[in-house]
Amino acid sequence: MADSIQEFTDSRQRIMNSSRFMSIDSCPMCRKRIRIDSKRQPNEFCAKKRYIGYNKDDRISELPDDIVVHILSFLTVEEAARTSVLSSRWINLWEYTTRLKLDGDEGLAKLRRQYMFRRKLIESEERKYVRRVNRVLQSHKALTLKEFRIRFALQITDHASITRWLQFAFSRQVERLEFDLQDDDNYHFPEKLVSTSVNFKSLRALIFTNVHVSKGPIEFFLRNCPLLEKLIVCYSANLSNLQVCGSSLALKHLEIVYCYHLNPLTVSAPSLTYLKAATYDRLVLENMPRLVEVDVNRTDDDVSLRGLCSALSCFSQLETLRLTLLRKEKEHNELHKLPQLHKLKTLVVTYLLDGSETLTRLADLIRASPCLQELVVECEWKRFRRKDSELKDAAINPHHHLKVVKFSGYRCQTSDLEFIQYILLNCLVLDKLIIKPFASKNDTIEMEQTARKNTKHQLESRVPPHIELIIL
Template identity: 35%
Template sequence: MESRAILATGFGPRKCAKIGQPLKDQISRLPDEILVYILSCLTLKEAARTSVLSKRWIDLWRSMACLDFDASKVVKKMFSIRSWGRYAGFVRKERRKYVEWVDKVLLQSDKSLALDYLRVAFYLDNFYGDKIHKWPQHAFARKVQRLELNLFPDDGPPSSRESYTFHYELFRLSSGKSQPGYSEIRHHSQIGFKSLRALSLKSLNVTGEVLEFFLINCPFLERLVVEASSVLINLRVCGPSIALKYLEEKGIVRELPQLTNLKEFVLIAFASKDDSLIGFTSLIRASPNLEKFVLKLESWWDDMVRGDRKLKKAASFPLQHLKVVELLGYYGRRSELELVEYFLENAIVLEKLIIDPRGPRNLKSPKTRKEKKQEKLARNCAKQQLRGLIPSHVEFSIL
């Protein structure tokens, strides 16, 4: 039996016993450069955990050149919360934890080493402005090559506070003037902008003057992405030696174009409390040949408010081709009622009005007993509010 074991495995009993002995740590003997490269294949949190392995590993993660503060698992969990109260509490706690995490890592990382990549991606607003302000400063001081700030990832529910603004103080500029001219932002390359090759700014406020600053003072900047900035009006891409190869602007609406070919419009929006929806009528007015409009309202049941405020009215505008209006997520709020009244008053050839108390999210997942009760109340409220308003020629249904 022993000879067969030796023949099959190539190892005798004594050799097998030696294999069972504890092995020496050969990996830790590798050069720092290789170990840091291995850490770069891990997430930032996983890399930091290796500091408990031994004295050899305790400081290695601090030398990582790529700092990706990824919180996608937390963001995914946010989307699974249906209660506004639970959501708000969860977000407050996770925002604080995220900011503390970024601050701690940047404080402990080796500031003498250049950064290849810094990415911040979480639901943050101007409440944390003083903290956010320091992160790109840290990156530029370490000659970062790629910088991404995304303060509203994955199109989640909006914040009740104002967006963070990319301040001029970041570039050591004088804050005495609110809009410095082109010449005033010309010579500030001493901070470490010359290494920047890619810049992505999403869901924060940044002006054209600040972007022009980067274009002028970053001779190797090849990629610039700006998304959802409410203050960006003009941007000049000009200069003697601009290396820019890719420029993307997204979610920046200066003037609504005339959507003359649009026949059907499906709009998904997040409705908080009883905030007015009348602003959406500007989109409809920009679509003169629209025949069908569908509004899908996302909400949390415990965030909805049926108040008794005075109804608002939008400016009258004849919708000469609109035949079908469908409203999902109707709860009986004044905001929803005033929007329905707008369509009834302005849609000259309206043929069908469909009201559905179920929100888009509730169509896809099982409902709790509380949600079923709320839907029933919303359905009854819709009947009471709208029955007497609907003209006889309009087909009206509540699903």
């Protein structure tokens, strides 16, 4: 009994908290009242008697139904449904919520990893999730949806249910659609869905993860969704030779990652501000005057990086570049004469290394960014060299804007120190140097403490007093 009372109190408090952050005057539902099924409302809560008997301090109960439904839209489906216990008035209000976030139990992913051979148990949990989603959709009564989200590691063969969920979302003129099937590698987006008479013009965000969608439907959405601002496609084996192009595209955020058969990818979108692309050597970029942030993978060689910088140098507003360098087997020399990125302020380099590289090869990226203010280098080591490389004299190339440098994966080896010395010698206005020593997943607390102690011992005397040294 005590647990039931506590659950009731917690549910009510969550709703009260949600209402504090909502501006009623700005709520779009204030202009158009929804219609609640009167047959399911008790007579004592008719319009004339609706607020009789409520506590005067209970402000939320004085709100109209459409405002309460708007508040419920910020809760999960389970939390919104629990509000039915608050009073008879709340029995079916959750069925009109405009946001359906149907996330699966995170514990199932652990269950699958730990009990990979207990297939019957996993399938049982998956079927429960499918039944739960179906029940929610059968009860739902709102005519439109702000958001519809499915996040679950489905591996069952009931792909017909997934297709019905997509049909449901499109029929409700969904604005934000997210399907993240996580570990599922079998569901293919049915192209027949885009050949129906459904109006897709309300769609503003489309996110597919582990949904195998092909070029045709993606380009259909780009052509027929004039409000589409965000497009994310991740882990799709069906995508190839994609063109995200159009002078009238409203697209601002684009992520096309880990679609291994996609080559080339052509992007020409005048409103685009953020672009993320992974594992593509043939990346064609043009006509993006508002582009301010790019996250891209590149092979660590002169030709690949020079081609990328040459393309990015045309975008005068670019301020942030996140770059993952995939090293080839062959050793390369230092980069030379990269095109200038004149507005770049933040550079994040994730470097996949095997221990034979010299990090001063990154110096050319620094020189190519004369207005750079923050540099983050994240080293992910595959293996360590048995014999360390010799320390080289760092070239003098003064930089007048770089204030913060963070180095993650520091191993106290000569190549690491070589890079730090380059930074200290050339970055004339450096304020802060942040070092995170390398630590593997198997390292003990004592090993991590030793790594920090060794890092401090190696760098403390080398870093000038006017520069703040932080060892994480």
